[in-house]
Amino acid sequence: MQNKVKQLKNYAVYDDIEGFLINKDIRSSSGNSSYMMPSATRVSNTRKNYEGDIKQFFNVIKGKDVKSLVPDDLVVSKSELSNYIKYLQEKGLVNNSINRKMTSLKMLYTYLEHDYKDYIDLSVFNTVERLKTVTKNWDKTTQTEAERIAQDMYINERQKPLMKKLFVKFAIRTSFRVSAILRVRWKDIKLDESTGHYIVTVIDKGSQVVSTGINQVFYEELLQLKEEDISETELVFQGLSEQSLRHSLKRSKKRLGIPPERELVLHSFKGVGIDYVYENSGHDLLAAKEQGNHKNTLTTERYMSRKINIANSAGVTMDEKIDLTPLYEATQEDFISFFENTDLVTFKKFIKHVNER
Structure with missing residues (x-):
């Protein structure tokens, strides 16, 4: 009896991986949104994360660049997955990051399975359990402390001191994520004629369009950036990056005597506005949830620094x-x-x- 010959197909693994990444770009994109700069829609952060995870995996396990992969390289055993997890742990990655990387790989293999049935066995991913994680929140801050940090940056930072000060003040007022704030353009801030104040609209997490208000007084503060910038750029915080802001915050914490072990990060500023709305709305958790642009109040409560107070309890x-x-x-x-x-x-x-x- 003649052996069954497997039909040959001109596989191009790299091209198919690119197809997967393009698919991630499409799913994370907001389309031709008026709230995104054209350059911001080309390569999403989601794609960058997946691409990095995929390249690292094949480089470590198969010793190959993704451009050199052939279908046989897609075959992966449970021992290879276990060894890869051990490698990541030895590199110092926390379990949350390792779980994310493993999820990226499983999603890639799920996408490729249709065209590579003879090489891919998805059940192998079920043999590796998710690692246990401990949720550790960043430390919270107050409006007073955040204002001190903003003023310290203005006085002591050598590069863009005014912009860094106003960034912090913008962050605690809007509760937007850092990445969203850095994308805010002047035309995204529009006058609300009914109040005389301003509405800021951005694309935030999950490609969600979110809006909030800023006082006319603060908007006039922001206009100082236009006076400083003769190039008339689109972005309000043109030239700032998350990395430069992290370094600035680290220096400011040191100057102000804030212990380095305290996990006060840029994301801590988001909680200030949430706390403020909660306290000044008569403890309205739904109003705080709206300020934080959260889908549920459990997420909102993670950002809040409220203490247990039984004085108003029904009992x-x-x-x-x-x-x-x-x-x-x-x-x-x-x-x-x-x-x-x-x-x-x-x-x-x-x-x-x-x-x-």
Whole structure:
């Protein structure tokens, strides 16, 4: 009996991997969005991450560049996957990063399986369990501390001190991610005629269009950047990068005596606006969620620095009797002092009550 001959096909593994990466670009793209610069839609960060993971895997396990791969190189055993995980651990990668890399590889192999059925066995990925991870949040900061950092950068940074100061102030007011802030253009900030303030609209995580407001006073501060920049660039924070900002924050922490082991990072600034809205909205968690552009309140709570307060819990307030005597004995100065220091929601309710009398 004649042996069955496997039909030959002109496989081009590298081209198919490129197809996978292009697919990731398409899925992460916002299309021809008016909120993205043309150059920002070419190669996504998602694609860069997948590409790096794929190149590293084949270089370590097969000793090849992806451009030199042949179909036989796609065959992978469970021992090879285990050895690769051990290699990554020895390189010092945390389990979260290793899990992400393994997910990237499984998605690539799932994409390639249709054309490489004779070489790919997806079940091998199920033999390697996900590594246990410990969720470690970055340290939180306050508006006061963030403003100190901003001012320190303005006084002590040699390059773009004003821009770095305003970046920090912009971050704590908008709660946008760093990458989104660095993409903000002047034309993304538009006057809201109903309030006299400004609406900022950006593409944030997950290609989601998000908007928030900034006060006219702060917008006028931002305009100082236009006065400094004679080139009239599109970007508000032209010339800044995440890397340069990380270095600036590290230097500022050192100058201000903030312990280096404290995990105060650029992303910490996002939580400041979330905390501010929560405290000044009468502890409205949904308002805080909207400020953070989160899909659920559990994510929002990770950014908040609120402490447990049982004073307003049902178990306390249901049986609490309120003595109104101090209300009738209070002086005008007492009321003025109270409303000068109360949260915005309470103050606005009082003003509305007075105006509707």
